[in-house]
Amino acid sequence: MDLGISDELLGTFAPILVYWIYSGIYVVLGSFAENYRLHSKQDEDEKNLVSKAAVVKGVLIQQALQAVVATLLFAVAGSDSQNPGSQNASLLVSLRQFVTAMLVMDTWQYFLHRYMHQNKFLYKHIHSQHHRLIVPYSFGALYNHPVEGLLNDTVGGALSFLISGMSARASIFFFSFATIKTVDDHCGLWLPGNLFQMFFQNNCAYHDVHHQLYGNKYNFSQPFFVMWDRILGTYMPYRLEKREGGGFESRPCKDYKDE
Numbered sequence: 001m002d003l004g005i006s007d008e009l010l011g012t013f014a015p016i017l018v019y020w021i022y023s024g025i026y027v028v029l030g031s032f033a034e035n036y037r038l039h040s041k042q043d044e045d046e047k048n049l050v051s052k053a054a055v056v057k058g059v060l061i062q063q064a065l066q067a068v069v070a071t072l073l074f075a076v077a078g079s080d081s082q083n084p085g086s087q088n089a090s091l092l093v094s095l096r097q098f099v100t101a102m103l104v105m106d107t108w109q110y111f112l113h114r115y116m117h118q119n120k121f122l123y124k125h126i127h128s129q130h131h132r133l134i135v136p137y138s139f140g141a142l143y144n145h146p147v148e149g150l151l152n153d154t155v156g157g158a159l160s161f162l163i164s165g166m167s168a169r170a171s172i173f174f175f176s177f178a179t180i181k182t183v184d185d186h187c188g189l190w191l192p193g194n195l196f197q198m199f200f201q202n203n204c205a206y207h208d209v210h211h212q213l214y215g216n217k218y219n220f221s222q223p224f225f226v227m228w229d230r231i232l233g234t235y236m237p238y239r240l241e242k243r244e245g246g247g248f249e250s251r252p253c254k255d256y257k258d259e
Contacts, residue, residue: 007168008074015175016063019142022180026138026187037247038188038208039135049132055143058129062142062149069154073161074168094170101164101174102224108156110228114220116148133186136204136211141186181223190240190248201226205250209238214252 034041116127129145142153157178161171184196185207197203202221209215218236221229229235237253 007172008071011074011168011171011175012067012070014172015179016067018176019059019063019179019183020139023138023141023183023187026183026189029191030137030187030189033189033191035246036189036191038190038205038250040243040245040247044135044137044188047134049134050129050143052139055133055140058143058146059139059141061146062144062153065146065150066154066157069150069158073158077162077168094166097164097166097170098174101160101166102178104163105156105160105178106221106224106228108159109152109222110220112152112156113222114234116152117217117220131211131216134211136186136188136208138183138187141182178223185223200224205238205240205248208250209236209252212250 030037030041039047113127116122126145126148130143130148133140133143142149144152157175160174164174166174181196181200184194185202185204187204188208190197190205194203197205202223202225206219206226207222210219215236215238218234219226219229220234221227226235238250239253240248241251243249
């Protein structure tokens with residue numbers, strides 16, 4: 001049944017809806033899954049330097065900017081109805097576009113993310129806002145300074161869309177998938193059977209290392225692969241250990257000292 005909703009409109013707002021639904025699932029799971037947490041609920045409440053109300057407000061601001069940019073991007077790229085061939089891409093072409101978009105997004109976000117750690121001004125005034133979440137949780141995945149949200153996530157997404165050549169219809173699935181992956185990376189729960197944690201090295205434990213003081217200069221890669229960390233020497237191997245009182249804790253496999 002045709003509801004009269006364009007692919008461009010879905011491409012703009014579906015990832016936002018997916019973000020709150022998927023993160024909400026983790027909020028529910030986290031309320032009774034203490035034995036699968038990477039940090040205790042007490043640590044989540046006490047160690048973080050920002051209230052959850054402020055996090056929700058920050059995410060909504062970023063998503064509003066994201067929606068504006070997406071609307072402009074689709075207007076510039078043209079609708080699928082104007083490019084009917086884009087709706088009928090073969091499975092192989094679609095797969096190539098998805099992989100290309102993933103690589104573009106990873107490359108953009110790795111280098112920008114790393115630079116925001118290396119540049120003291122940018123870290124202090126922009127990127128440190130995200131690191132107020134010492135104990136990450138699902139709906140804090142997109143909690144960033146608006147400038148970082150625009151440059152890192154929104155511009156990175158736009159480049160992925162344009163360079164891959166995907167259609168607005170394909171972008172619905174790609175950006176929804178990228179959103180789910182980003183939320184999963186911040187969920188703070190190591191759950192049995194989680195496919196992201198089984199098939200991606202870049203998962204919630206990997207990213208949790210980066211949010212800790214000892215891992216602040218490592219594990220910059222996001223959201224899909226760890227290739228740039230491995231190639232450029234910023235990969236920190238870790239192990240998961242059972243935490244006293246229940247749950248897990250990520251620990252570096254060897255000593256790392258800040259330079």
